[in-house]
Amino acid sequence: MPAATLRAWERRYGALAPSRTEGGYRLYSERDIMLLIWLKGRINEGMTISQALALWQYQERQAREQTPPAEANTEIRADLSDVRQSLAAALLDFDECKADQILAEAFAIFGFETVSERIIVPVMAHIGDRWHRGKASTAAEHFASNYMRRKIEALIAAGARRQDGPVVVLGCAPNDWHELGLLLIYLFLQRRGYNVVYLGQNVPAEQFVDEMRRLSPDLVMISATTEESVPGVIAMAEAIAAMDGTKPAFGFGGSAFNTNPALRATVPGVFMGEDAHAALANVSNLLAERRK
Amino acid sequence: MPAATLRAWERRYGALAPSRTEGGYRLYSERDIMLLIWLKGRINEGMTISQALALWQYQERQAREQTPPAEANTEIRADLSDVRQSLAAALLDFDECKADQILAEAFAIFGFETVSERIIVPVMAHIGDRWHRGKASTAAEHFASNYMRRKIEALIAAGARRQDGPVVVLGCAPNDWHELGLLLIYLFLQRRGYNVVYLGQNVPAEQFVDEMRRLSPDLVMISATTEESVPGVIAMAEAIAAMDGTKPAFGFGGSAFNTNPALRATVPGVFMGEDAHAALANVSNLLAERRK
DNA sequence: AAAAGCCTAAACAAACTATTGACAAACCGC
DNA sequence: GCGGTTTGTCAATAGTTTGTTTAGGCTTTT
Numbered sequence: 001m002p003a004a005t006l007r008a009w010e011r012r013y014g015a016l017a018p019s020r021t022e023g024g025y026r027l028y029s030e031r032d033i034m035l036l037i038w039l040k041g042r043i044n045e046g047m048t049i050s051q052a053l054a055l056w057q058y059q060e061r062q063a064r065e066q067t068p069p070a071e072a073n074t075e076i077r078a079d080l081s082d083v084r085q086s087l088a089a090a091l092l093d094f095d096e097c098k099a100d101q102i103l104a105e106a107f108a109i110f111g112f113e114t115v116s117e118r119i120i121v122p123v124m125a126h127i128g129d130r131w132h133r134g135k136a137s138t139a140a141e142h143f144a145s146n147y148m149r150r151k152i153e154a155l156i157a158a159g160a161r162r163q164d165g166p167v168v169v170l171g172c173a174p175n176d177w178h179e180l181g182l183l184l185i186y187l188f189l190q191r192r193g194y195n196v197v198y199l200g201q202n203v204p205a206e207q208f209v210d211e212m213r214r215l216s217p218d219l220v221m222i223s224a225t226t227e228e229s230v231p232g233v234i235a236m237a238e239a240i241a242a243m244d245g246t247k248p249a250f251g252f253g254g255s256a257f258n259t260n261p262a263l264r265a266t267v268p269g270v271f272m273g274e275d276a277h278a279a280l281a282n283v284s285n286l287l288a289e290r291r292k
Numbered sequence: 293m294p295a296a297t298l299r300a301w302e303r304r305y306g307a308l309a310p311s312r313t314e315g316g317y318r319l320y321s322e323r324d325i326m327l328l329i330w331l332k333g334r335i336n337e338g339m340t341i342s343q344a345l346a347l348w349q350y351q352e353r354q355a356r357e358q359t360p361p362a363e364a365n366t367e368i369r370a371d372l373s374d375v376r377q378s379l380a381a382a383l384l385d386f387d388e389c390k391a392d393q394i395l396a397e398a399f400a401i402f403g404f405e406t407v408s409e410r411i412i413v414p415v416m417a418h419i420g421d422r423w424h425r426g427k428a429s430t431a432a433e434h435f436a437s438n439y440m441r442r443k444i445e446a447l448i449a450a451g452a453r454r455q456d457g458p459v460v461v462l463g464c465a466p467n468d469w470h471e472l473g474l475l476l477i478y479l480f481l482q483r484r485g486y487n488v489v490y491l492g493q494n495v496p497a498e499q500f501v502d503e504m505r506r507l508s509p510d511l512v513m514i515s516a517t518t519e520e521s522v523p524g525v526i527a528m529a530e531a532i533a534a535m536d537g538t539k540p541a542f543g544f545g546g547s548a549f550n551t552n553p554a555l556r557a558t559v560p561g562v563f564m565g566e567d568a569h570a571a572l573a574n575v576s577n578l579l580a581e582r583r584k
Numbered sequence: 585a586a587a588a589g590c591c592t593a594a595a596c597a598a599a600c601t602a603t604t605g606a607c608a609a610a611c612c613g614c
Numbered sequence: 615g616c617g618g619t620t621t622g623t624c625a626a627t628a629g630t631t632t633g634t635t636t637a638g639g640c641t642t643t644t
Contacts, residue, residue, distance in 0.1 A: 056452070059483070094507055095455070096487075096488075097454070097455035137502065137503045138498065138499055139463075139495065142491045142492050142495060145492070149445070149492075150449055153441070153442045153446060156446075157443060162389075163388075171431075171434070177469075177493075195388075197435060198435065199431055199434040200435075200437070200438040201434075201469075203434060210429065211431040215386055
């Protein structure tokens with residue numbers, strides 16, 4: 001973001017008022033940076049700068065009617081592991097504001113793919129791990145995963161939809177409720193122009209094949225995060241394989257197949273890989289092959 | 293719709309009179325947009341623009357002579373039900389593109405609160421109803437509710453966060469997985485400057501009180517959508533009531549308490565009302581009272 | 585002290601909008 | 615079919631918004 005633009009905004013709208021050094025140099029606060037990142041988001045969504053600023057001021061005014069002001073400041077984090085650590089700490093502290101700051105900064109610096117795979121996934125793994133060892137409460141784990149989900153879904157909602165790309169159906173196995181990894185795949189696929197139909201948690205096996213016949217997707221991917229969900233994946237794979245006419249390809253994945261690789265052989269379908277990136281590559285290979 | 297056409301209509305018929313910015317740019321109000329959509333509908337039905345405008349002006353004149361508010365209301369409601377119907381159809385068809393179009397239009401005309409309460413909630417109720425009656429597949433219901441959830445979460449993510457407002461904890465009862473209504477409340481509270489900690493689906497009762505002691509929120513709200521979840525709500529309410537020191541207020545709600553109002557008396561806490569708007573008013577009352 | 589960077593102020597350029605007038609296709613009554 | 619009207623679109627010119635550049639001076643760094 002060019003410095004001249006910032007100064008123009010300050011001069012023309014007065015919305016940004018950084019403090020100055022003795023020499024008169026601008027010192028932007030964390031709050032200023034947060035505003036700038038937010039403004040950039042609105043502009044990317046098609047607003048003009050004047051509209052975005054008007055909306056910000058409107059929201060500020062509305063929020064102020066309810067609450068008195070306060071002050072907060074943190075330092076800039078430039079290193080991935082720093083970011084991971086402070087993000088995990090903020091989430092375990094239920095501090096959404098701080099988490100937002102950290103993530104917004106990280107998105108601006110590292111881009112969404114890096115942030116998704118190298119920050120969001122590890123942080124959630126870390127929090128999940130602490131939870132399993134009894135060192136983090138269930139409430140904290142819930143809060144963190146809902147927070148992350150919201151962030152990913154916002155990215156998905158902000159992206160452009162395509163209806164002419166290959167149709168890919170995504171869902172969690174029956175009785176499987178962990179959708180974070182699947183949402184990342186959704187995000188990546190969507191950004192690459194696939195037409196994703198997202199079915200979410202706990203997709204029941206009944207009626208599933210009928211619906212797939214009606215929808216006739218190119219690929220169905222089901223995720224399982226626990227060993228108990230694997231039989232459901234197998235059932236769905238077999239049901240798809242038993243379809244008559246043109247069947248979709250069947251892919252599967254999820255942490256159940258990473259912790260116990262032997263399970264991969266039990267499912268009649270294509271294992272999509274251990275992480276979202278691998279899955280992405282496999283989707284494109286699989287669909288290229290099918291088209292032949 | 294080409295801009296030149298709009299200007300031609302304004303110049304030739306004077307029917308559209310958007311206000312202007314200082315720079316002279318046109319600012320179309322929601323009313324203008326509603327008129328345009330109505331006109332477009334007439335034109336698609338084969339009317340010419342002059343006929344459509346004459347009809348509009350005739351209806352306006354007649355409405356003014358009788359009871360203006362009633363007439364205006366039915367007009368809007370008719371439009372809303374159109375939107376609801378086409379949105380439900382698009383979702384049952386897995387057509388995310390079309391649903392996006394419809395919703396974007398609706399947001400522009402009606403604003404996010406009206407859309408949330410008068411479109412999203414009824415459409416989901418309608419789809420859920422069809423699903424219960426076996427007229428819609430589980431996959432379609434999953435797709436629709438994930439879609440809606442994504443939209444609401446995107447709105448939440450786009451809003452400005454505040455850390456200095458009153459802290460409100462939101463969660464679904466243990467083993468309750470329906471979070472759409474709760475997300476709406478989250479959205480509304482956030483826009484009004486509350487600091488919301490969202491715990492999502494299936495909040496377990498264990499450790500919950502410890503976590504609340506650490507977080508010391510002003511209000512805890514738990515939602516239950518089925519009768520089976522109500523005992524969980526009661527357990528949490530009692531646990532909160534048994535806390536020592538400063539306890540948060542405890543509120544509850546959800547469709548379980550709407551279909552069977554007798555259940556409300558079984559929970560030791562404040563019933564927050566039947567819909568998101570009522571909940572909002574109750575939150576603000578409750579917190580104002582507590583502050584005294 | 586020289587180089588590099590930031591400051592202010594003003595100007596510039598690209599993209600967008602407004603106004604007016606014109607044009608061609610569709611439509612109407614005859 | 616034919617003149618006249620309606621209607622969507624376009625072009626030319628002027629004004630607005632907004633990001634970027636320029637010019638001259640001050641601050642910081644090396």
